[in-house]
Amino acid sequence: MNTRIARRRTLGAGLAALVLTGGLVACGGGEGGSGGAGSGTYTMWDPYPQFDDTSAWVKLLKDCGTKAGVTVKRTGYDTSDLTNKAMLAAQQGNAPDVLIIDNPVVSSLAEAGVLTTTEDVKIDTSAIDTNLLGAGQMDGKTYGVPIGANTLALYYNKDVLKKAGVDIASVKDWPSLNAALAKVKGAGKKGITFSAVGTEEGSFQFLPWFWGSGAALTKMDSPQAVAAVSLWTDWLKKGYAPNSVINNTQTTSWQEFATGDYAFAENGTWQLANAKKAGFDYGIIPIPGVNGGTAPAPTGGEFVTVPVQKQTGRYATSLKLMECLTSTDNLFATDNTLSYVAPTAAVQAKQVAANPDLKVWVDAVKAAKGRTGDNLGTKYPKISEQMWTAVQAALSGKASPQDALTKAQTAAANAQ
Amino acid sequence: MRRPRATRRPRATTWAGWAFLAPLTVYLLLFFAYPLYRNLDLSLRDYNVRSFVQGGAEFAGLDNYRKVLEDPAFVPALTHTAVFTVVCLVVQFTIGLALAVFFSRSFRLSVTLRGLFLVPWLLPLIVSASTWAWMLNSDSGVVNSALSLVGVGPVNWLTSPDWSLASVIIANIWIGVPFNLVMLYSGLQNIPAQLYEAAAIDGAGGWRQFWSITLPLLRPVTAITLLLGLVYTVKVFDIIWIMTRGGPADSSATLATWSYRLGFGNTLPAFGPGAAVGNLLIVITLIAGLVYLRVERRRYAS
Numbered sequence: 279m280n281t282r283i284a285r286r287r288t289l290g291a292g293l294a295a296l297v298l299t300g301g302l303v304a305c306g307g308g309e310g311g312s313g314g315a316g317s318g319t320y321t322m323w324d325p326y327p328q329f330d331d332t333s334a335w336v337k338l339l340k341d342c343g344t345k346a347g348v349t350v351k352r353t354g355y356d357t358s359d360l361t362n363k364a365m366l367a368a369q370q371g372n373a374p375d376v377l378i379i380d381n382p383v384v385s386s387l388a389e390a391g392v393l394t395t396t397e398d399v400k401i402d403t404s405a406i407d408t409n410l411l412g413a414g415q416m417d418g419k420t421y422g423v424p425i426g427a428n429t430l431a432l433y434y435n436k437d438v439l440k441k442a443g444v445d446i447a448s449v450k451d452w453p454s455l456n457a458a459l460a461k462v463k464g465a466g467k468k469g470i471t472f473s474a475v476g477t478e479e480g481s482f483q484f485l486p487w488f489w490g491s492g493a494a495l496t497k498m499d500s501p502q503a504v505a506a507v508s509l510w511t512d513w514l515k516k517g518y519a520p521n522s523v524i525n526n527t528q529t530t531s532w533q534e535f536a537t538g539d540y541a542f543a544e545n546g547t548w549q550l551a552n553a554k555k556a557g558f559d560y561g562i563i564p565i566p567g568v569n570g571g572t573a574p575a576p577t578g579g580e581f582v583t584v585p586v587q588k589q590t591g592r593y594a595t596s597l598k599l600m601e602c603l604t605s606t607d608n609l610f611a612t613d614n615t616l617s618y619v620a621p622t623a624a625v626q627a628k629q630v631a632a633n634p635d636l637k638v639w640v641d642a643v644k645a646a647k648g649r650t651g652d653n654l655g656t657k658y659p660k661i662s663e664q665m666w667t668a669v670q671a672a673l674s675g676k677a678s679p680q681d682a683l684t685k686a687q688t689a690a691a692n693a694q
Numbered sequence: 695m696r697r698p699r700a701t702r703r704p705r706a707t708t709w710a711g712w713a714f715l716a717p718l719t720v721y722l723l724l725f726f727a728y729p730l731y732r733n734l735d736l737s738l739r740d741y742n743v744r745s746f747v748q749g750g751a752e753f754a755g756l757d758n759y760r761k762v763l764e765d766p767a768f769v770p771a772l773t774h775t776a777v778f779t780v781v782c783l784v785v786q787f788t789i790g791l792a793l794a795v796f797f798s799r800s801f802r803l804s805v806t807l808r809g810l811f812l813v814p815w816l817l818p819l820i821v822s823a824s825t826w827a828w829m830l831n832s833d834s835g836v837v838n839s840a841l842s843l844v845g846v847g848p849v850n851w852l853t854s855p856d857w858s859l860a861s862v863i864i865a866n867i868w869i870g871v872p873f874n875l876v877m878l879y880s881g882l883q884n885i886p887a888q889l890y891e892a893a894a895i896d897g898a899g900g901w902r903q904f905w906s907i908t909l910p911l912l913r914p915v916t917a918i919t920l921l922l923g924l925v926y927t928v929k930v931f932d933i934i935w936i937m938t939r940g941g942p943a944d945s946s947a948t949l950a951t952w953s954y955r956l957g958f959g960n961t962l963p964a965f966g967p968g969a970a971v972g973n974l975l976i977v978i979t980l981i982a983g984l985v986y987l988r989v990e991r992r993r994y995a996s
Contacts, residue, residue: 361961368747383961390743476941478960521832524853524942534834656743659962663955671943676855682943689766 319349320595323364324378325580326616327354334615342602346595361386364585368392373585375596376603378425381413381648382478384581385655388414388421394584396420399597405622413648414581416655422583423604426618428547429575429646430486431638436559438467438541446561451570452490452509459518462541469518470542471534473526474510474673480666482576482649483528483544484510486565488665489647490573495654495661498668499680499687505568507672507679514673524673546578547639548617562638564645577646579618619643660693736969746965758970765967767944767952774859775948775978778866779927783920785867790874790919795908797875798882808879815872823936826865827852830937852938855945862934862946869933870926874919881915882908917990921983928979949975 322339329335336352343350353374355363361383367373373392387393396403396419403411403423414422439446442465444458459469473483487510488495493503513519523531528545535543536556544565553560564572582603584596602608610628613620619639620626626640650658668686671677677685737758745751762768797808814822829836830851838848851861885908893903909916931950934940940947940955947955949971957968 358958362958362963365743365747365963369749380961386743386961389962390747392747476939476943521848521850521853522834524850525827525831525938656962659960663960667941667943670941671855674850674853674855674942674945676943676945 318347319351320346320376320592320599321374322350322352322376322378322599323360323374324352324354325357325360325380326378327356329354335612338603338608338612342599342608345602346598348595348599350599364392365390368585371588373587375584375587375592376599377583377585378580379422379583381424381577381579381581382650382658384414384421384583385416385650386659387583387585388416388419389656392585393421394586394593396423399584399593399600401597401600405624407621407623407644409644409647409651410577410579410621412651413577414583415648415651416653422581423600424577424621425580425582425603426609426613426616426620427577427579427643427646428618429577429639429642430483430544430546430565431575431642432470432563432565433535433543433545433549433553434561434563435535435538435541436561437538438462438465441465442467442541444541446563449563449566451566452568455566456509456512456518459513459541460516463516463518468520468534468540470513470544471520471526471531471540472510472523472544473528473531474523474666474669475525475527476666476670478662478666479527480669481662482578484665484669485649486544486573486575489575490565490567492568495652495658495665497687498661498665498690499683502568503683504679507669507683510669511672511679524670547619550617550635550639562635564638564642572642572645574645574647575642576649577643661690664690664693733969733972736965737967737973739966741965743962746963754966758966759974762967762970762974767947770944771947771949771952771971774946775928775950775975777859778863778930778948779924781863782866782870782927782930783923786870786874786923787916787920789867789871791878791912793871793875794878794882795904797879808875811875812872814869815876819869819932820936822869823865823933826861826868826933827937830861853942855942858938858942858946862937865937866927866930866933870923873926874923877915877919877922878912881912881919884915885911913990913993917986921986924982924986925979928982929975949978 320343324335326335339350339352357380360379364373364377364379364383364387368387368390377393379387384393401423403420406423407427410424410427411420414420414424434446436446439458439462442458442462444461449455449458462469474480484506487506488503491502491506491509493500493506497503510519514521514523520534522534526534531543532545532549532552534540535545536552538556538558565575567573582600584593584600587593603612606622606625606628609620609622609625612618613625613629614632619636620629626643630637630640649662650656654661664686668677668679668682671682671685672679676682738753738755739745739751740754740757741751793811797804830838832838832848832850832853835851837851841847841849849857851857889907889911890903893907898906929950930948931954934946934948934951935954938946940951944952953968953971953975956964956971
């Protein structure tokens with residue numbers, strides 16, 4: 279009697295375990311497909327997880343969907359996460375209909391055959407600034423439309439410069455910037471902070487000086503490139519810049535500037551809102567080139583792209599969504615929310631009219647260059663990795679600027 | 695003459711047995727065997743972004759492994775991994791054992807103190823690593839300002855190629871001590887008190903008792919503690935990545951951070967070499983574990 283009950287119980291528990299297993303397998307095998315053409319649901323991925331469903335950005339996406347007669351299903355991912363997510367989704371054949379992605383990634387995804395060209399979806403790109411469009415071009419084809427751009431410039435602290443007796447109008451080239459930093463240090467304040475961290479961020483911050491020296495990414499061991507690395511290295515040696523820049527991200531670098539002790543900080547458009555909260559008077563100048571003029575800074579910001587779909591009929595609606603997002607009014611609203619500079623002259627004019635502070639940023643963006651431009655495309659990531667390693671080696675004293683760059687050039691050439 | 699064999703009908707309990715086995719088997723296949731197989735497959739093919747998405751990556755044999763072994767970054771990464779692992783294990787174990795012996799003599803507040811020592815273990819790694827990075831900051835870190843009080847000049851903990859590996863080792867030791875403390879403390883509880891009493895009567899002092907009783911009787915626990923510690927330490931990634939990202943200029947890069955950098959560090963992932971480094975790491979851990987177990991068994995037998 280007893281054993282029979284026990285046996286029945288065992289069987290019951292076993293069955294329960296089996297059911298559980300079934301559930302596990304079902305979960306593992308399940309796939310969140312993006313639905314067929316007729317379903318009327320279009321998926322959109324963006325790297326703005328800071329915006330939730332109540333934000334203006336998500337409302338704009340939904341409105342664009344409504345206008346195109348479809349429902350938009352939006353997911354926001356962390357920027358660094360989105361590249362892998364997009365690639366895996368494409369591998370499994372369920373890429374989103376519209377993908378908004380960081381501009382240096384566009385060439386990698388295009389190389390992977392994940393993205394359609396602007397010809398395929400028939401979107402007009404004539405109004406977009408050509409230097410911004412460059413980041414999304416490879417072998418004469420364009421793989422998306424920039425939704426907005428940001429770039430780098432020098433923020434300065436007016437109080438610190440005043441105490442050090444520096445007239446900001448005198449800072450026009452590298453020698454005058456060095457002279458200003460020397461005066462600031464002489465006055466007992468700290469000179470400049472930036473980010474030289476060992477990731478893409480470090481290369482992004484170094485490029486204005488690299489390009490501003492006249493160096494080219496295809497030849498990293500040129501005398502100009504050495505001059506650019508030496509400029510940074512000397513700042514550390516002379517105590518113009520803190521040693522922590524080697525590990526600084528752009529955020530921690532900004533936190534240093536926000537203490538009010540620093541005269542200059544190299545940072546981006548996205549810090550404007552924080553600058554207003556910093557509690558001291560600040561100004562912004564473009565990053566100077568070695569002999570004056572504005573150095574080309576790299577463009578940041580995202581592209582709106584349309585990933586390849588099995589059902590090509592979906593492109594027509596994707597085009598409508600893309601056109602809606604990049605229409606003049608919507609660009610103006612979006613770029614103000616993101617603190618970006620718009621990619622078209624018309625919207626830029628509108629932005630400057632609304633906020634004269636943005637003038638310096640619009641000029642900087644006009645002088646900016648795409649990192650993957652010059653037809654570097656997928657060669658850029660390898661070059662960049664060697665560049666940030668060389669900068670770190672020189673700044674930390676592990677190698678001289680010349681040695682570090684020679685090694686970087688060799689390694690980058692071998693990696694291609 | 696053959697007698698027809700009575701086919702035994704599987705009884706309910708047998709079925710139940712299989713049913714109980716199913717969840718574990720499926721779990722292992724799904725989350726252990728398959729990822730391992732995929733990683734092996736990745737490392738043996740010539741993947742680029744295009745073939746990763748479109749399929750059809752060519753079989754490349756051991757090319758990725760050759761590429762990785764010939765890479766100038768390989769030897770430094772391997773050396774760093776070895777130094778990191780050995781130093782962390784030795785120091786963690788020594789401190790853990792000292793603390794365990796200390797806490798095994800119950801005194802007032804010993805339980806509370808022991809509890810407090812567990813805090814590093816309970817904190818999320820991102821929190822402890824960020825805190826360490828902040829404390830070791832060259833310019834505004836609390837460690838350097840404390841050093842300046844005693845007249846020692848600032849040390850570029852995270853940004854000097856001479857110190858970055860030491861810094862991540864220090865942080866990892868701090869995180870690993872509680873694990874050693876808990877394991878060894880529980881081991882000490884199992885050593886009968888009479889042995890110590892007998893030793894005391896024979897005139898053995900504290901030091902002698904430790905070497906002749908505590909350490910030998912603790913050996914099984916020591917073995918498992920060091921083995922688990924080894925497996926955990928060889929693959930440490932988060933602490934190093936958060937504190938130095940393997941830098942400056944790869945001076946604190948280990949096999950784990952290098953593998954990550956190959957696979958996800960830039961916008962053009964090198965999945966093949968990344969997976970190859972990951973597999974090398976698995977093999978190294980496996981070999982080290984087997985060697986250790988064998989040595990222990992032999993010592994046990996003798």
